[in-house]
Amino acid sequence: MWRASEKLMETIRHYASFPATGVSLRQMVQFGERPSPGTLFRASQFLSEELPIRLAHRVQELRELPDGLSEMPSIRKVQDWYAHSFEEIINIPRPTLPQDVKIRLARSIRGNGGESKILSETTRNPSVKEGQYRSSPAVKQNGNSSGNGSSGRNGFDSLLNSKGRGMGSPRYFVPSDDPGNWPPELDDYNQRFAKTLQQIKRRHDGVVTTVAQGILEYKRKRQRLQIDSTIQSFLDRFYMSRIGIRMLIGQHIALTEQTHAHHPNYVGIICTKTNVREVALEAIENARFVCEDHYGLFEAPKIQLICKPDLDFMYVPGHLSHMLFETLKNSLRAVVETHGADKEEFPVTKVIVAEGREDITIKVSDEGGGIPRSSIPLVWTYMYTTVDQTPNLDPDFDKSDFKAPMAGFGYGLPISRLYARYFGGDLKLISMERYVDSPLTSSF
Numbered sequence: 001m002w003r004a005s006e007k008l009m010e011t012i013r014h015y016a017s018f019p020a021t022g023v024s025l026r027q028m029v030q031f032g033e034r035p036s037p038g039t040l041f042r043a044s045q046f047l048s049e050e051l052p053i054r055l056a057h058r059v060q061e062l063r064e065l066p067d068g069l070s071e072m073p074s075i076r077k078v079q080d081w082y083a084h085s086f087e088e089i090i091n092i093p094r095p096t097l098p099q100d101v102k103i104r105l106a107r108s109i110r111g112n113g114g115e116s117k118i119l120s121e122t123t124r125n126p127s128v129k130e131g132q133y134r135s136s137p138a139v140k141q142n143g144n145s146s147g148n149g150s151s152g153r154n155g156f157d158s159l160l161n162s163k164g165r166g167m168g169s170p171r172y173f174v175p176s177d178d179p180g181n182w183p184p185e186l187d188d189y190n191q192r193f194a195k196t197l198q199q200i201k202r203r204h205d206g207v208v209t210t211v212a213q214g215i216l217e218y219k220r221k222r223q224r225l226q227i228d229s230t231i232q233s234f235l236d237r238f239y240m241s242r243i244g245i246r247m248l249i250g251q252h253i254a255l256t257e258q259t260h261a262h263h264p265n266y267v268g269i270i271c272t273k274t275n276v277r278e279v280a281l282e283a284i285e286n287a288r289f290v291c292e293d294h295y296g297l298f299e300a301p302k303i304q305l306i307c308k309p310d311l312d313f314m315y316v317p318g319h320l321s322h323m324l325f326e327t328l329k330n331s332l333r334a335v336v337e338t339h340g341a342d343k344e345e346f347p348v349t350k351v352i353v354a355e356g357r358e359d360i361t362i363k364v365s366d367e368g369g370g371i372p373r374s375s376i377p378l379v380w381t382y383m384y385t386t387v388d389q390t391p392n393l394d395p396d397f398d399k400s401d402f403k404a405p406m407a408g409f410g411y412g413l414p415i416s417r418l419y420a421r422y423f424g425g426d427l428k429l430i431s432m433e434r435y436v437d438s439p440l441t442s443s444f
């Protein structure tokens with residue numbers, strides 16, 4: 001089994017002393033649909049610095065968890081994954097480039113006036129309180145550098161200080177507009193780099209489940225029923241950071257491999273015209289399927305979608321479908337359990353999409369009985385669920401995050417809210433307790 005050496009831990013501590021750099025959605029898209037090897041190389045270089053910093057923060061934080069939590073076997077396992085991935089990235093050998101190529105790479109930075117122009121545009125994420133999900137509480141931010149990201153639909157890579165590390169180093173994605181011939185070493189390096197990222201992404205597939213397992217181990221050992229606010233905010237930070245890391249990695253792999261190159265609206269995994277209706281219809285179908293399967297129903301409760309067919313915006317479709325799928329599963333469960341699985345007809349759950357000048361808002365309303373006021377804060381707590389028996393938590397059992405089961409982990413809402421906040425949105429819950437049979441909707 002892989003173990004971190006003392007020397008590696010020292011390097012990790014060093015990297016963890018640097019703040020991470022926020023990246024906006026717009027910056028990622030400016031990169032272009034078909035980046036040249038020169039552009040990709042610059043992106044690889046950026047990531048080869050940025051990812052180790054982010055991973056190092058996670059390792060440090062996992063090591064410093066209070067109350068014996070960091071000693072739980074599953075937490076240690078996750079910590080090793082982060083340290084291992086850190087090691088893999090910093091050990092990718094860089095190519096030795098001829099002087100003229102170095103000059104071209106440097107020129108492409110200044111050529112389009114990129115750095116200062118792009119990076120100065122960052123503003124605060126309206127959904128994240130200052131420093132709320134900051135990578136490491138221990139990191140000192142310098143002076144005025146707390147702002148990050150941009151707002152609303154343009155989104156940003158969350159949370160962090162958007163300034164570089166004070167060395168005037170070129171930061172994220174200054175695209176190279178030099179499409180000329182680049183030496184094969186560049187392409188070679190790009191391919192190797194993407195392959196390593198692929199491997200790392202796969203290694204971390206089971207992180208959410210494994211950390212959840214670690215928390216269960218801790219709860220059992222310490223005889224705790226609920227987790228306290230320190231652990232809750234650790235989990236928020238930790239999972240938010242994971243979303244950011246996976247966004248950067250996923251985007252880079254997709255750009256290198258041209259995964260969506262055949263699709264005109266995609267830049268990597270970002271879709272510049274994410275069609276809300278299409279994503280919602282798919283989420284509805286999936287949630288109803290899981291519901292039928294879980295309760296052995298011939299037909300799941302109906303879901304009505306009210307959405308303009310041509311409504312689209314720049315987003316990561318995978319994030320939107322995750323949030324919709326999770327909220328819809330919750331609604332369907334509430335409807336079925338409130339009205340009884342043997343009921344012939346259920347009230348219809350409605351999904352209403354509104355397009356404003358600044359925001360796209362999606363309302364999901366069900367007649368599943370709501371939530372008593374005293375429980376509302378709890379629904380945002382990880383591991384809070386009203387399911388009696390938590391489903392199988394073996395991380396090898398389902399590697400693709402919490403998707404398959406109907407309910408039971410108590411992760412659906414808090415993680416969906418992180419996804420929403422990540423790009424400047426939010427997820428709010430309004431309960432109408434006991435609202436189960438409205439005369440208006442029962443006539444559908």
Ligand SMILES: Nc1ncnc2c1ncn2[C@@H]1O[C@H](COP(=O)(O)OP(=O)(O)OP(=O)(O)O)[C@@H](O)[C@H]1O
Pocket residue numbers: 326330331334366368369370371379384385386387402405406407408409410411412413414
């Ligand atoms: N639409 C809803 N109506 C009534 N209660 C709800 C609704 N949505 C969520 N809840 C309550 O909030 C709890 C937490 O929801 P959450 O999605 O976070 O976890 P879960 O559904 O129990 O498990 P999973 O992590 O598998 O989704 C649920 O167990 C349920 O009691």
Ligand SMILES: [Mg+2]
Pocket residue numbers: 326329330406407408411412413
């Ligand atoms: Mg749920």
